[in-house]
Amino acid sequence: MSNQELSESGACCSPLVREPLTEDWAGDLARMFKALGDPVRLRLLSLVASHAGGEACVCDISETFDLSQPTISHHLKVLRSAGLLDCERRGTWVYYWVVPSALQQLSAVLLTEGGPVVPSETCAAEVPA
């Protein structure tokens, strides 16, 4: 199931603290979180998203990193494969921008409703002390 379908169904973004994630949905989310599980990719995503106009090419961001352009392109491809970035070639360069709905889904699923989740003493009473 694509992110788009999940988004349209409206069933995707229930916070994970509210009800157990389904296996399918956990798989989709894990793919996106895994793409974010790297400091360089996180910074790349942030640089692209916060760049003037909300988009950037490798030419705009490569000087921020002590990495080769092919390495940066690889990380951008991982983010794109995960549905977090989209891109378009224009002349010499490929321009990237974030997919807002993807970030919104991840943000929504991590929401903790009604403030902090305070553990109760329920389970403590169920086991021998």
Place this chain on the structure above:
Amino acid sequence: MSNQELSESGACCSPLVREPLTEDWAGDLARMFKALGDPVRLRLLSLVASHAGGEACVCDISETFDLSQPTISHHLKVLRSAGLLDCERRGTWVYYWVVPSALQQLSAVLLTEGGPVVPSETCAAEVPA
């Protein structure tokens, strides 16, 4: 820098679309996102968080997975090491609960402000068509 310190400084949770993430903060976030980048761990986190009382032990959740208790305990340990779960031993079992501030930080950093980020044509005008 611990999550707690980041949370208290108030400098931690600026959405990544607003300004480029610092290297340190990207490292901290990536560790947490990496822990979420696995379907089993995501489901475990969700099961713990949505369990009655907001906490659970392996005894409560192991039947949901076709995995051994040591494997489940390993995944719980990864989530705990990332600061997403906390735990306490009570008698025979170790009880886990989510760390709401950690989820809130991740949720906040993924927020897209002011609705969808629509790419402008700024960069398109800078490169040859």
